[in-house]
Amino acid sequence: MTITSLTTPARLDDAALGLLFDDAHTTNAFTREPVDVDVVRRAYEHLRWAPTAMNTQPLRLTVLGTPESREPLVAHLSPGNQAKTLAAPLTVVAAYDPDFHEHMPVLAPFRAGMREQLAPDAELRDGLARTNGLIQLGYLILALRAEGLQVGPMAGMDAAGVDGALHAENGWRVLAVLNVGHAADPEDERAQFPRAGRLEFDQVAVVR
Numbered sequence: 001m002t003i004t005s006l007t008t009p010a011r012l013d014d015a016a017l018g019l020l021f022d023d024a025h026t027t028n029a030f031t032r033e034p035v036d037v038d039v040v041r042r043a044y045e046h047l048r049w050a051p052t053a054m055n056t057q058p059l060r061l062t063v064l065g066t067p068e069s070r071e072p073l074v075a076h077l078s079p080g081n082q083a084k085t086l087a088a089p090l091t092v093v094a095a096y097d098p099d100f101h102e103h104m105p106v107l108a109p110f111r112a113g114m115r116e117q118l119a120p121d122a123e124l125r126d127g128l129a130r131t132n133g134l135i136q137l138g139y140l141i142l143a144l145r146a147e148g149l150q151v152g153p154m155a156g157m158d159a160a161g162v163d164g165a166l167h168a169e170n171g172w173r174v175l176a177v178l179n180v181g182h183a184a185d186p187e188d189e190r191a192q193f194p195r196a197g198r199l200e201f202d203q204v205a206v207v208r
């Protein structure tokens with residue numbers, strides 16, 4: 001058995017950390033350079049290793065490549081999120097699957113009978129799926145940034161309307177919408193807002 005934590009480098013270099021964190025900036029308007037759907041596929045190959053409770057992996061994605069494919073979505077977004085979503089090179093709708101338990105025999109062979117145990121408790125499943133889908137959503141943003149892309153996440157929407165428009169057949173529930181592009185539009189001063197404050201470690205952490 002290989003213990004990967006002993007064989008991988010101890011730390012990313014500063015350029016990689018900048019790409020993922022310090023220099024990464026929420027983006028509202030992008031250059032016209034198209035984003036190939038395969039980039040989302042590559043990002044998924046990384047994010048799928050994210051940890052989730054009992055390895056549930058409830059995140060589900062709907063990739064909308066064309067403005068026409070986004071029209072049913074855009075009608076249910078907050079007014080301030082509509083035009084920028086239609087104009088983005090690519091939009092990814094991140095959702096969770098409340099019926100994730102159907103995959104448990106494969107995802108959690110170490111928890112025998114979990115599919116049957118979860119099946120009758122829709123409330124428990126919904127909570128597990130939402131929490132763990134949000135963890136995977138964070139990893140999705142990082143994975144897209146690791147592919148050199150800029151991301152504009154949005155939660156301003158009528159969630160029931162989005163689910164009615166996009167998820168009627170599969171029962172998924174929306175978590176957030178991500179607009180994705182290669183770089184911020186240099187012509188648009190609202191493409192990236194000025195950095196707002198960040199909390200310091202000592203404001204958010206107690207060390208005992």
Ligand SMILES: Cc1cc2nc3c(=O)[nH]c(=O)nc-3n(C[C@H](O)[C@H](O)[C@H](O)COP(=O)(O)O)c2cc1C
Pocket residue numbers: 024025026027078081153154155156157176192193194195196
């Ligand atoms: C889950 C989530 C929901 C958000 N919802 C919206 C939104 O509805 N509309 C919007 O313009 N920005 C939205 N944002 C963008 C945040 O305001 C932005 O990421 C944050 O202020 C940090 O900005 P920065 O990356 O430029 O520092 C959202 C971000 C996240 C992660």
